[in-house]
Amino acid sequence: MRTAYTADQIRGAEHELMARLPEGTLMQRAASGLAAVCAGLLGAVYGGRVVLLVGSGDNGGDALYAGRLLARRGARVGAVLAGSRTHEAGLAAFVRAGGRVVDRAALEEADLIVDGLVGIGASGALREPYRELVEEANAIGAPIVAVDVPSGVDASTGQVGGAAVHATVTVTMGAYKTGLLVDPGAAHTGVLELVDIGLGSYLPDPDVAVLTRGDLDLMLPRPGQETDKYRRGVLGVAAGSDLYTGAAVLAVGGALRAGAGMVRYAGTEPPVTQVRAHWPEAVITLLDRPSIENVGRVQAWVLGPGLGTGDWAHELAAGVLASDVPVLIDADGLTLVAKDKELLRRSAPVLITPHAGELARLIGADRGDIEAARLKYVRAAAAELGVTVLLKGSTTVVAEDSRPTRVNVTGTPWLASGGTGDVLSGMAGALLAQGLSCYDAASCGAYLHGLAGRRAAGGAPLAAADVAAAVPDAIRSITGGSTTATRDETIRHEDRRR
Ligand SMILES: NC(=O)C1=CN([C@@H]2O[C@H](COP(=O)(O)OP(=O)(O)OC[C@H]3O[C@@H](n4cnc5c(N)ncnc54)[C@H](O)[C@@H]3O)[C@@H](O)[C@H]2O)[C@@H](O)CC1
Ligand SMILES: [K+]
Numbered sequence: 001m002r003t004a005y006t007a008d009q010i011r012g013a014e015h016e017l018m019a020r021l022p023e024g025t026l027m028q029r030a031a032s033g034l035a036a037v038c039a040g041l042l043g044a045v046y047g048g049r050v051v052l053l054v055g056s057g058d059n060g061g062d063a064l065y066a067g068r069l070l071a072r073r074g075a076r077v078g079a080v081l082a083g084s085r086t087h088e089a090g091l092a093a094f095v096r097a098g099g100r101v102v103d104r105a106a107l108e109e110a111d112l113i114v115d116g117l118v119g120i121g122a123s124g125a126l127r128e129p130y131r132e133l134v135e136e137a138n139a140i141g142a143p144i145v146a147v148d149v150p151s152g153v154d155a156s157t158g159q160v161g162g163a164a165v166h167a168t169v170t171v172t173m174g175a176y177k178t179g180l181l182v183d184p185g186a187a188h189t190g191v192l193e194l195v196d197i198g199l200g201s202y203l204p205d206p207d208v209a210v211l212t213r214g215d216l217d218l219m220l221p222r223p224g225q226e227t228d229k230y231r232r233g234v235l236g237v238a239a240g241s242d243l244y245t246g247a248a249v250l251a252v253g254g255a256l257r258a259g260a261g262m263v264r265y266a267g268t269e270p271p272v273t274q275v276r277a278h279w280p281e282a283v284i285t286l287l288d289r290p291s292i293e294n295v296g297r298v299q300a301w302v303l304g305p306g307l308g309t310g311d312w313a314h315e316l317a318a319g320v321l322a323s324d325v326p327v328l329i330d331a332d333g334l335t336l337v338a339k340d341k342e343l344l345r346r347s348a349p350v351l352i353t354p355h356a357g358e359l360a361r362l363i364g365a366d367r368g369d370i371e372a373a374r375l376k377y378v379r380a381a382a383a384e385l386g387v388t389v390l391l392k393g394s395t396t397v398v399a400e401d402s403r404p405t406r407v408n409v410t411g412t413p414w415l416a417s418g419g420t421g422d423v424l425s426g427m428a429g430a431l432l433a434q435g436l437s438c439y440d441a442a443s444c445g446a447y448l449h450g451l452a453g454r455r456a457a458g459g460a461p462l463a464a465a466d467v468a469a470a471v472p473d474a475i476r477s478i479t480g481g482s483t484t485a486t487r488d489e490t491i492r493h494e495d496r497r498r
Helices: 007-018 025-042 058-072 088-096 104-109 130-140 213-219 246-257 269-278 311-321 332-339 356-363 367-372 374-385 420-433 438-457 464-479 487-497
Strands: 002-005 049-054 076-081 112-116 144-147 169-173 191-195 208-210 234-238 262-267 283-286 300-303 327-329 350-352 388-391 396-399 405-408
Touching: 002 007, 007 025, 025 058, 025 112, 025 144, 025 169, 025 191, 049 058, 049 104, 049 130, 058 076, 058 088, 058 112, 058 144, 076 088, 076 104, 104 130, 112 130, 213 438, 213 464, 234 246, 234 311, 234 420, 246 262, 246 269, 246 420, 246 464, 262 269, 269 283, 300 311, 300 420, 311 332, 327 332, 327 420, 332 356, 350 438, 356 367, 356 374, 356 388, 367 374, 374 388, 374 396, 374 405, 388 438, 396 438, 405 438, 420 438, 420 464, 438 464
Parallel strands: 049 076, 049 112, 112 144, 144 169, 169 191, 208 405, 234 262, 234 300, 262 283, 300 327, 327 350, 350 388
Antiparallel strands: 002 208, 388 396, 396 405
């Protein structure tokens, strides 16, 4: 699991570590990591033209000490001093090594630009002259290495209040910062490089966590030797309507591909006909009234994709939510609970999977505000509604009260197409039915969905059904295709040992 921290958390850890080390040690560690990345980007360091944008704090100090190391190796390094003051010792060392103070016109000639304007000490939108320098640097087209955080991105939240550096590489010191992983900030970081400065054991519990392939390998349910279709997890799907039949087909498809032992689909004639045609594996209940009474036992429900928002759908939703198993609510299901929050009063777990517009309706916020500050709103929603929230979008985030928010980084913009959300709800629902908690089902579901989306797209447009079809391959790429050993393999193994 990768972990990330707010600026305050990092500062606290740095403070403790610094007290145990000679002054300046951390900055030297940061600078040598930074210089190594710059050298790699320059290729030939000797004669390379590097321009440092130097702010008034220690972020500028990092840039100056890295500039010194590059100058010593023969690079032609200039520093644009943008702040009202400059890290004194850093500047003196830089000049001693042959670095020069230049004006901003030098940017035009740069082979590489180093953004040392502000790091974790920044507050609010960039002030002048930083803002103007950032716009100029972005326009040049030379690679930009951001020191610690691209200036203009809030290290703790990923919010961007105005101009911000578009980095080719961000070299971050000691630990990942939350804002580097969450959009809109994440879109500014380019490649993320972590420099170890020894902070590790001083870090508190993380602010956010990112699942890795290894985590998925451990968390994904695998069928045991003694299993059967019921024990693997039965998912109920209440989705689709006379008007929207496709949502039902896609949700059931996502669920079957993500490993549900059985999917029980309940709906009216038109979606039932479609689900039957696409997925003969699904067990169907044709509803003549909005009740799940005759559906049979399930371990979890998916409620809402394409369900409609009228009285019939409301009554069906009330029935599903009155059950005693976990329920994933998506799409029209979210519109229904936005109008009648009482539906959420239940003792079994609830996972909701809104996009920003749906979340806006649920908590009475503005869609644009949510997109600009995803973490703030997803956490507020989880606390206010008392449910697990998976907020879809450019960065998918999963929040549950008192747990680190999980950030998914596997997605691709190609997934922004109709019906992919229905597939995700089926997938996460299947993981719920297989016994994962809402928190794990949501974050594993998002990871797999992103990975399947990438595989289905391969750099070209995809249709939602392609994403469901790519799920087994995505799972195989995580598990290496291994399940538990077959009886056959075990016996051969015993033979060899004898
Ligand atoms: N503390 C440490 O031991 C270490 C710090 N390091 C570096 O130090 C950085 C933090 O240094 P500082 O705490 O000095 O803070 P920064 O250098 O990030 O920024 C603080 C300065 O920026 C100005 N500023 C703040 N917001 C601004 C805005 N919106 N527009 C224009 N100017 C603004 C402030 O007036 C202040 O002078 C880290 O990001 C990292 O790069 C690293 O060297 C690792 C070790
Ligand atoms: K910076």
